[in-house]
Amino acid sequence: MxxxxxTFLLPYAALLLAxxxxxxxxxxxxxxxxxxxxxxxxxxxxxxxFTNVGDGLFYVFVTLALLFVRFRWAFLSLxxxxVTSLAAQVGKQLIFTGHPRPFRYFSEHPSFPPLHVVEGVVMGTLKSFPSGHSTSAFSVFLLLTFLVKNKRWGYGFLLLAALAAYSRVYLAQHFVEDVFAGSILGTGLTLALLAWLVPYLERHSQPWHQWRLRRGRSAGRF
Incomplete structure (x- = not known):
């Protein structure tokens, strides 16, 4: 695994350290x-x-797209x-409920410089930790790294995940620590799920695992 x-994890580890x-x-x-x-x-x-890349709807889109490749990969994506979305929401809604987002934090600490706020972006106030967008982005792009045949795509997928996380701070929706934690949550849980689910599905192979929309069956990874 x-x-x-x-190709995703090695540069990600360096990024985490930095x-x-x-x-x-x-x-x-x-x-x-x-x-x-x-x-x-x-x-x-x-x-x-671009911040919408970390939205749950993007993950749903990827899952639906995988139905045209192989049902097993769509199930894995689902x-x-x-799991990663639930974990992020448990952190936000039940554990770290009092963590203010930048908009509220700096409105209560006016000694700091004014925020740069992008017109049209709705500003959140609470439940900042961890970043759900970062959790989803790192999860979906790690999953895609696992699925693609050409593993060099992993470098590009990491860049996309990092940009999605960066966008959350740029747009004043999260602190850096929020996206840092979200990336770890998404990456760690996805790795654990892949390590468990992939061997399980291989041991319990079913005909529908190989099916795909349109032509019925797929021959291999994309």
């Missing part, structure tokens, strides 16, 4: 403004749209989506 996803060092050495406000304070009109529009 680790070998098949190493960002973890920043979070350890600097206050969360400093890390936040390093991202949110560097903006441009182009990136306002880009990240406003389970990963359900």
């Amino acid at each position: 680790l070998r098949q996803t190493r 960002i973890g060092g920043v979070l350890f050495a600097t206050p969360k406000q400093t890390a936040f403004f390093w991202v949110n304070g560097h903006y441009a009109p182009f990136f306002d529009q880009f990240f406003r749209a 389970v990963c989506f359900a």
Whole structure:
């Protein structure tokens, strides 16, 4: 499992170490403004749209698309989506309910510089930790790294996941620590699910595992 996803996991480990060092050495406000304070009109529009890559609807779209490749992979995607999304929501709704999002935090601490807020983005106020978008983005792109035949795509998938997480801070929806934790949650749970589900499905093979929409069966990975 680790070998098949190493093009995603190895650079991700380096990224974790780098960002973890920043979070350890600097206050969360400093890390936040390093991202949110560097903006441009182009990136306002880009990240406003691209942040939807971390939305649950994007994961649903990927799951539906996999029905045209192999039912087994669509089932795997559905389970990963359900478990990681549930875990993120349990963290938000039941465990870390009092964590304010940047918009509320800095409105209560007016000594800091004003936030950069992108027009049209609805600002959240509470339940900031962990970032659900980051959880979903890292989960779905790790899953795709596992599924694709050309593992070099893993580098690109990691970049897309990192950009989705970055967008949450850029848009003033989360602190860096929120997306850091969300990425770990999505990656860790997805790895665990793949390590368990893939061998299980192979041991309990069913005819529908090989089916796909349109032509009935698929011959291999895409």
